[in-house]
Amino acid sequence: MVGSAGSDSLGAVTEQHAHRFERGTDGPKVIVVGVDGSDSSLRAAAYAGGLARRQHALLAVVYVQPVMAAGAAMGAPVGEVTDEIAEDLVAQIREATERTKGIFDVRWEFHTFRGDPYSGLVKAADDLKADAVVVGASEQAGHRIVGSVAIRLVKAGRWPVTVVP
Template identity: 80%
Template sequence: MTEHQSHAFERGTDGPKVIVVGIDGSDSSLRAAAYAAGLARRQRALLAMVYVQPVMAAGAALGAPVASTTDEVAESLIQEIREAAERVRHIYDHLRWEFHTFRGDPYNGLVEAAESLTADAVVVGASEQAGHRFVGSVAVRLVKAGRWPVTVVP
């Protein structure tokens, strides 16, 4: 008989209780949010939608209003989410969701979000940037980190 190994994401329940989904307004991130919402609804889990505001040091050094621009993106995303939630309210009646913003690069921001929100699973959209085939996308880096089950939505 082998000894049962517990994993960091296991909380003594069947299925996830907190699902983090990264959103940035791209089509793939919005598909990931829709997929994660379905998972959260079926599992009766909390859906934590996370927008990572990029820190653009070069723009800030030149005096560009970077923080206000990324705040506007976050506000636009939350408004879009609220409108979409209202349209499908009858389907997602009992869905619990929250919107969070973190600052930094997308990978580290999602790691920080998943840790601080005690995520059981992370959902992200597939990268839409061609260069990521060679360098590695946020999704690939999250999978390689091996801290949470990661679902990549095309």
């Protein structure tokens, strides 16, 4: 009697958890990497690409377009400039993909989000159901005082975060 009651309750527990989304159980399936054209972000993309290849994961390359309302109000073509940066990043990624085709095959997607880098990466990781986030270390001295995007992502504690120097 006890054996059958145990199997019923185990079945109910298993059935109850079968419909929940669970991150990171078999290694990352979606890896988000933030790129902005800086050397450290491109190193992060290379690192994340290798990780995605080894894990057979999807590499989601994310560029967060800054929103500069003050610049736009003064007539500066901010949207055009950030669109050009995004197009240039896609071209660099495609070129790198073509150079390594047949040697290193990685499934990847490019996404752009608007906002500040931290909020954009959080939204990207949430929307894409990321299992891991990879970013480059900040190259700006002021971030030691205010806090870099990487530190804020780590403190959020929602995904494993790798910071590439």
